[in-house]
Amino acid sequence: MRGLGELEAAVMDVLWTSDQPLLVREVLEKLTGRKPLAYTTVMTVLDNLYRKGYVQRAKSGRAFLYQPSVTRGQAAADAIRQILDETADKETALLLLARSASEPESRALRHGLDRRRRRR
């Protein structure tokens, strides 16, 4: 396990391979083949994934039951799209933005660039 990102992916993998919602303890037990993790680490990871919208949870007594809110295929396609968005040609995107700007927007852009140049 190299970092939090890979751990989040491994937890998603556990949830996708399970046919029922899981408790934090059950996710921890199924994370095999790695160095032992703390219960709180897995709980934090599941909380991150919940905030990012990858899992949903439901109360079960005093604990939460977690299950994926997206399929593996959807998540992979969405991840590819996000990565490609980051590797898009930013210069072209900026040129398109500048070309499509209205006159007041162009003035605001020019004003911002002038201020930046003066600061330098």
Place this chain on the structure above:
Amino acid sequence: MTLALVLIASGLMLLAFGHQAIRWMSGSGTDPRVTIVMWLIALAAGPGMLIAGVAVLLLPDHAGLGGLLRSAGGCLVHLGGEVMPTREEATGLAGLTVILLLLARTAVVAVRLTRARRQRLDHHRFLVALATAPDHTQDATVRMLQHSRPVAYSVGGKGGMVVVSRGLKEGLTPDAFAAALEHERAHLTGRHHWMLSAVDILAAALPIAPLLREAPKDLRILVEYAADTSAALRWGGPAVRSALLAVAGSSVPDCALGMAGGEIDNRLARLETPLRHASPIRRHLRCSLAGAATALTPLLACVTIFLIVACPTA
């Protein structure tokens, strides 16, 4: 006092003009790895000389560590108001206060930037883990994106990895694809991600120093040149040129370094002339000489100025 003044003046000279001197000293034909060494030496020597100068001011009779400790004890006495510090000590204490404040600011910025970078990095690694599987035809650090757009970049940090796309592999000859991988591996083995994170912190913490402010921009391009050189030495300039042309027009995620990292025109032009293999001894010698020149030039300049000013006229 003279030694302290020379050190402080040299440090200030490096921080103010070091970037211009490095650009002047490293022409277009210079090995980018040598220029990187010059930058790193300047970035360490500039603040280092300032700190050393202030430490010398605080040393009574330049008496080594014992003297520094005695001086620290003396400071407490001065603070108690019993004895007035000498002018030298007072200047040293003022310098020490400024240095401590700057170090504190750098530490705060470092924590803020490192935390933000780690969050971006973690999220990106999560996305890569979801989107790809390790490419077992390559080594375990290579991840293959199943998409037709040519993509090549590397992500640093613990367990660094190279991300390439199917589009890049299919659009290139095996040599050119291997050159793209070599370029990205050079970023990982050269610890370029770590180096750029550190200079980003220095630039954000102390933008008043031109050397620190200019370092990220120059080093970002230099690491691309250095990675091109590594790839070209192994797979040849034409293979690297093909790979560069394939990724030209794309960009690189904020938390990563990649072939499309900038100055593609100049890099393509540079790869037109065949690169010569330099023996490791020769390369180390060149780096050492360049590093020594970077650190010693301001010292020699300050000593010369001091001698001219202080030398009594006949």
